[in-house]
Amino acid sequence: MPELPESVSVVMRCKDEAWAVGDTLRMLKDQDYPGTIQLVVIDSGSTDGSVEIIRAAGPDKLIEIQPHEYIPGVVMNRGARECDHEWIVYLNADATPANRQWLRELLLPCLQAPAFGAGFSRQIPRPDCQAVFAHDYDRCFGPERESKHWGHFFSMVSSITRRSVLEKEPFREDLQYAEDDEWTRRLLAKGYQVIFAEESVAIHSHNYTLKQCFKRSFGDAKAMAATSTTHPSDVNLHYFVALGWARDFLKDVKWCLKNGHLTGIPRAAAVRLSQRLGRRKGHHVGWKHYHRDQNPPAPREA
Structure with missing residues (x-):
């Protein structure tokens, strides 16, 4: 030792x-x-x-x-x-x-x-x-x-x-x-x-409100966009938010059933949606902020 x-x-x-x-x-x-x-x-x-x-x-x-x-x-x-x-x-x-x-x-x-x-x-x-x-x-x-x-x-x-x-x-x-x-x-x-x-x-733990969940997810995603290679088009509503939310929520349901927390299922649905929406918006904002040099504005017409 x-x-x-x-x-x-x-x-x-x-x-x-x-x-x-x-x-x-x-x-x-x-x-x-x-x-x-x-x-x-x-x-x-x-x-x-x-x-x-x-x-x-x-x-x-x-x-x-x-x-x-x-x-x-x-x-x-x-x-x-x-x-x-x-x-x-x-x-x-x-x-x-x-x-x-x-x-x-x-x-x-x-x-x-x-x-x-x-x-x-x-x-x-x-x-x-x-x-x-x-x-x-x-x-x-x-x-x-x-x-x-x-x-x-x-x-x-x-x-x-x-x-x-x-x-x-x-x-x-x-x-x-x-x-x-x-x-x-x-x-x-x-x-x-x-x-x-x-x-x-x-x-250590926190019981975040939905607003706090969105804010934290937004902030993390915005910051991580500084080094991310994932294009914003891949962080979309139909796949990243909707299907991602479904996968997250299904895991929560299984965990709650296994651990006897049935009353926590509705809350989990709302939290996961708030997080997914926050991460999507944060990534889009962060990409624009940190990758401006890769996405120059189109030239104005004369």
Whole structure:
């Protein structure tokens, strides 16, 4: 078994998460880890008492920014610069370590990777998580997870990297969504390994409204269009939205039947449609935004 590093830095992002940050901080402090844990918190204008809870926990650094200043890549790059140690963990304020071994189990498989670039924890939903979103966590992190067969999957919510990696490959600072997806795809393309630390578990979930589902799907798709090779004509209403929605919903129905969540089926139908519509619009907008040079306007007639 590899020897654990003597110290790690944890960068925690927070915005109005007083309902969870106290538990997250307590579990972080109670980790079965023999070394030093430096805590750097960046709060993006919380008004719900989060800052007071964080201050009471005594972080090594608390950086307060305004909500309009929050750009994920900017914040994560800044957080890394504020850290004193080589190993840097990113932990969302609402992602509570499930046990005292969370940090140890996040580090161990990454220490054994010869070309380590980044690693991420398994996530399990909270007890109040709606069925459609609990199904997503099962698809991404469960024992029979679909994510094994996806072209790529990564989550920044509970993750780890090294200062030396970030110095060579920092986060892009022009993306408002999907910055972690772009970053880890770039790492893989340059020969780094991205590790799924399955034994490291964080509790994390959200019950998004339909409007939030559309917004998040739109934002992710717009950002991912920066590197996508899929033409907007292929992200259409009849195939991508209608048939894609049917496939998504059928999987939800099977999962709900298997796991006894029949009342969650109607909600799943609405959520999947909202997501598909958001992804379609986001991809079209993102393609236009990032690929303007490939689609010059037609010349005006004289």
